[in-house]
Amino acid sequence: MTDAGGSRDEAAESDPPLRRRGVDRHSVAPSGDSAEAPSHRRAAREEFESQVAHARAEFESQVAHARAEFEEVNDRINKRTGRDLLKAIAIGAAIGLVLLASLLFFKQAFILFALAAAVLGIFELSRALTASGRRIDIVPQLVAGVALTLSGYFADVGLHWVVVFVAVALVIVWRLVAQMIAADGRTYGAVLDDVLAGSLLQLYVPFLASLCLVLLRQDHGEWWVLGFIIVAVVSDTGAYASGLAFGRHPMAPRISPNKTWEGFAGAAAAALAAGVLLALFMLGLPWWAGLVFGAAVLLTATAGDLGESMIKRDLGIKDMSSWLPGHGGVLDRLDSILPSTISALALYYLLSPMATI
Numbered sequence: 001m002t003d004a005g006g007s008r009d010e011a012a013e014s015d016p017p018l019r020r021r022g023v024d025r026h027s028v029a030p031s032g033d034s035a036e037a038p039s040h041r042r043a044a045r046e047e048f049e050s051q052v053a054h055a056r057a058e059f060e061s062q063v064a065h066a067r068a069e070f071e072e073v074n075d076r077i078n079k080r081t082g083r084d085l086l087k088a089i090a091i092g093a094a095i096g097l098v099l100l101a102s103l104l105f106f107k108q109a110f111i112l113f114a115l116a117a118a119v120l121g122i123f124e125l126s127r128a129l130t131a132s133g134r135r136i137d138i139v140p141q142l143v144a145g146v147a148l149t150l151s152g153y154f155a156d157v158g159l160h161w162v163v164v165f166v167a168v169a170l171v172i173v174w175r176l177v178a179q180m181i182a183a184d185g186r187t188y189g190a191v192l193d194d195v196l197a198g199s200l201l202q203l204y205v206p207f208l209a210s211l212c213l214v215l216l217r218q219d220h221g222e223w224w225v226l227g228f229i230i231v232a233v234v235s236d237t238g239a240y241a242s243g244l245a246f247g248r249h250p251m252a253p254r255i256s257p258n259k260t261w262e263g264f265a266g267a268a269a270a271a272l273a274a275g276v277l278l279a280l281f282m283l284g285l286p287w288w289a290g291l292v293f294g295a296a297v298l299l300t301a302t303a304g305d306l307g308e309s310m311i312k313r314d315l316g317i318k319d320m321s322s323w324l325p326g327h328g329g330v331l332d333r334l335d336s337i338l339p340s341t342i343s344a345l346a347l348y349y350l351l352s353p354m355a356t357i
Contacts, residue, residue, distance in 0.1 A: 107222040121205040145206035152210030208338040228344035231297040235271040242266020256309040273297035284357035297342040304339030
């Protein structure tokens with residue numbers, strides 16, 4: 001028979017295991033509460049992940065919309081100008097950096113730059129003329145062109161003009177002898193076209209490149225070379241931007257339908273402003289000399305641009321080549337720069353005596 005003391009002993013014996021485990025019977029939470037805590041954390045985590053996914057989807061949607069709008073605007077510009085604007089900017093910036101480095105740090109390095117441009121220009125124009133039916137002899141063109149270009153820096157004035165005469169005579173005589181050897185019945189008119197085209201090539205590309213090197217070898221000539229190239233490029237950029245935004249009235253529709261008077265006005269404003277700034281801060285000239293410098297380069301650059309457009313129209317091509325993505329060919333970038341060497345060299349002789357540097 002069990003008494004009351006025994007019951008208390010049994011109860012006492014049942015308590016120690018819980019106490020030994022450090023657990024109070026009255027502190028144990030109900031099983032329902034412990035099950036609710038993980039579910040709350042899981043719900044919060046799921047809600048956070050949902051918000052992150054929504055924000056990411058919204059961001060991607062905005063990026064895609066902005067990209068679509070940019071591509072639409074870029075396509076409109078490319079269709080209007082016939083150029084890939086982004087590639088043109090990237091290629092132009094790379095060429096500009098190389099040119100700038102060659103003139104600022106070691107001006108003799110610019111000789112290689114000018115020689116490479118002349119050689120590539122000879123290749124381009126020779127190929128274009130050949131495709132149009134003219135016969136151009138590439139070997140004498142390159143030999144004469146390299147000699148003529150380098151003579152601008154390494155020969156004195158008298159010898160330079162002798163090299164000009166010899167280069168033109170070489171390509172003429174070579175073509176006439178080659179035609180006599182061929183004896184293929186080519187008409188006199190066609191042979192005359194061949195001779196004139198070969199002579200034009202020498203006078204247009206290597207001769208004008210040699211004038212740039214004549215300017216380079218003068219005292220502080222590298223600054224004048226850099227100056228006229230900057231004015232020509234700024235003029236071209238101003239014409240492009242203003243013509244694209246406001247162009248309504250064609251300037252020379254039979255030669256270049258895309259050129260407008262509004263574009264020329266933008267080119268004039270940009271060239272004159274650049275000329276004044278360069279005169280004051282780089283060439284050491286008075287401000288009015290900068291206006292003369294900018295106006296002269298503007299006119300020769302515009303004439304060169306229209307002149308090359310006339311040549312391409314006569315040859316039935318849009319670009320001289322596709323070597324420079326977004327620009328066309330080398331001559332398509334030099335069309336305004338090459339003729340500007342004439343005005344820049346003439347203005348150097350006229351204005352440099354009053355320079356303060």
